[in-house]
Amino acid sequence: MKQKITLKHIARELEVSISTVSKALKNSDEISDDTKEKVQAFAKLYNYKPNNIAVSLKNKRTKNIGVVIPDIVHHFFTTVFRGIEKYANEQGYNVIICVSDESFDKEVINMEMLNNGSIDGFIMSLSAETQQKNDITHLKQVVDQGTPLVLFDRVTDELECDKVILNDQEIAYEATKKLLKEGRKRIALATTESYFNVSEKRADGYRQALNEYGMEVDNDLVLVLPYNDIQESMIEDFYDRAKVDAILSVNEIFAIQCISVAKKRGMKIPEDISFIGFTDGLLSRYSNPTLTVVAQHGVKMGEIAAKMLIDRVESEAEGSIEDTYRTEIVQATILDRESTIN
Amino acid sequence: MKQKITLKHIARELEVSISTVSKALKNSDEISDDTKEKVQAFAKLYNYKPNNIAVSLKNKRTKNIGVVIPDIVHHFFTTVFRGIEKYANEQGYNVIICVSDESFDKEVINMEMLNNGSIDGFIMSLSAETQQKNDITHLKQVVDQGTPLVLFDRVTDELECDKVILNDQEIAYEATKKLLKEGRKRIALATTESYFNVSEKRADGYRQALNEYGMEVDNDLVLVLPYNDIQESMIEDFYDRAKVDAILSVNEIFAIQCISVAKKRGMKIPEDISFIGFTDGLLSRYSNPTLTVVAQHGVKMGEIAAKMLIDRVESEAEGSIEDTYRTEIVQATILDRESTIN
DNA sequence: TTGTAAGCGTTATCAG
C-alpha cells in the first residue's frame, strides 16, 4: 500500500520548503519558473492531489452537501436527488445522503451526524413522522448554527429558510378541472393516510375545482389508503359504496391499484372511469392503460434546490449580505396518457 | 449566525487548557471528577460536538464511504444503495454517492473527486462504458493507493478486490428450467444491447438449461433491445419472425413491454406465453398480469458490500493481516407470480 | 524568490 503523497514529501524530495511547494502548485508568481516547473513535474509524476480533509479544515468549507430524504426507493425522491447530484457535481460539490425512513428519530440522528463539520449545508424533505409531530427543533438548531438549509416538497411553514415546492394545489385544481371537463360527475380523491402537507394541498385543489363547478365535496368520494400494504379489498369496498367515474390520486401507486381493481370489475378506462395520478414514474408509463399523470419535474426541483443551497453557501463564505429567504415554485405539468379522454 | 463551539472556546471559558477539556469530555480518568463534571455540563449546555473534519484529519479516517453507481433512478441500484446506507449508518459511517451515468469519464472524475481523503473506501458497480472499454486503470490506481474497494453486480475479473455478485448464471439456468418444465418449447431471451457481464452470465445460464434439455440455442430467439427508447415495433417484429411461447428477460422493463405487446396481439398469459424477468421492482409487482421475477435481493447485496468494506477499512486501521480478497455470492430467488404457470 | 510560522480543531505524548 503506497502512502498518499503530501506536500511534505514533495518538499523533502525536492529540498525546498512546504510553502514553496504549495505556492508552486498554485502557480503563484512569487515562485520562480524553474522551481514551479520542477515542482509541478514532480507532483504530476507522483500524482499528487491535495488532501480534501486538510483543505476543508483550513477553509472551513467541505464542498459537501448533506441530503436527508424520507426514502430513496421512491421515484420522486430519486429524481430530485438526481437533480441535486447533477448540479452539485457540476459545481464541484459532493453529495452525502442520509435516509430518514420516514422516522423522526432517524432524521434527527442523521442531521446531527452530518452537522459537525461534514457538510456545508442541507437539502431535505421532511419525514412523515416529523410532519405528524410537527416538531422541527432539530431544523431550527441547524439554521441557528448558521448552516444553510433548503427544504423541498415536504416543507413546513414554521421555519424560515429557502424552499422549493410544487404548485400542488394549483395543479390538483387543474387536474380536477380536466376531469370535470370530461364530464365526470363523481370524481374521487385517493389520498394518503398519514399527514403530508402536499397531500393536503392537493386535496385543497381538488375541492376548489369541485366548488367552482358548483359541486359539493362528498366525503364518501375520498379514499384514504395506507402508505404500505394496501389491500385490494379496501379499493373494492370503496367502489362498492361510492359510485365514481374518475379518480385523482396523490401518487401513482394508488392510481395503478385503483385501475387494476376497476379493470377486474369490468369497468372500461377511460370510458367508464378515468384516472389521473401524481408522479411520472415507471408505473404510469408502463401500466395498461398508461396513466395520465401530474409530472413533478423532480430533477428540476433538485437542481433548483442545489443551486439555492450552493448560492447561499458561497455567498455566506464571501460574507456578502444575506438576502431574505426565497421559496421557488416549480410548475407541475399534466401528461396526457390513456387513462383520460384527450 | 452563532459560531460553532470548539474545545478552545470551552477551555477559555472555563479557564482550563484545551487538552484538559478534550480529556474531560472523553471521561479520561486522568481528570478529576470535579473538572469532568464542570466541562461536560458546559459542553452539553452549549451543545458541543467535535468537529468531524478535524477528527478525520487527525485519525486519517473519515467514516465516509464513497458509492459510485451507474444510475440512481433504477430500482436495483436503489435497493442496493439502501442496504449500503442502512449498514453503514448503523456502523456510524456516512455515505457519499456519485452517479457515473453509465459514463466512463464521469466515473473517473467522481472517483478522483472522492479519493483525496474524503472517503475511507469505495463501493461501486461499473458503468456500461467502463465495461465496454474494459479500461479499469482508475480502479487499479485506487487499489494501489491502498483505498479499499468493493465491487458489486457489474464487476470485472481483471481486478483483484472484494466483490459481491449474484448467482446470475445459476438463477438464469433455474428460471429457464422452470419455463422448460412448463413445457415451453420456444423460449426466448430478451437482453441488453450494450455489454454487461451480468447479461452475459444470464445468457449463459439460459443456454445451459436449453442444452440440458437437448434443445438447440436458436439465435432467432434472442431479442436484443436498447437500454432506452424501446420502440414497440422492435418487439412486434420479433413476435412476427419468431414463434415464442416464453420469454426470459434480463430486466423487468423489457419483460413488461413484451407482455404489453403480447396482450395486444391477443396472446393469453400464461397460457400461450409465459414470462420471467430479472429485478423485483414496482413494475413487476403492479403489472397485469403480475410478473414472475428473479429477485436480486439488492438490499442484502448492499449490506454485504458495506460490511465487507467496513471490515476491511477497520482491519487496515488496526494494521491486522490482510486476508485475501473475497467474492460473496448472493443467492437470487424466483418469485412466482401470474406470468408463469405455477 | 524562498522560507518560517501560525492556524484550522482534534488527539496523544510527555512533563510538570
Add this chain to the structure above:
DNA sequence: CTGATAACGCTTACAA
C-alpha cells in the same frame, strides 16, 4: 490531576 507541545496536511501572512 493538569497543561504544554507536536502532529495530521494545507494555506497564507510575514520575514529573510
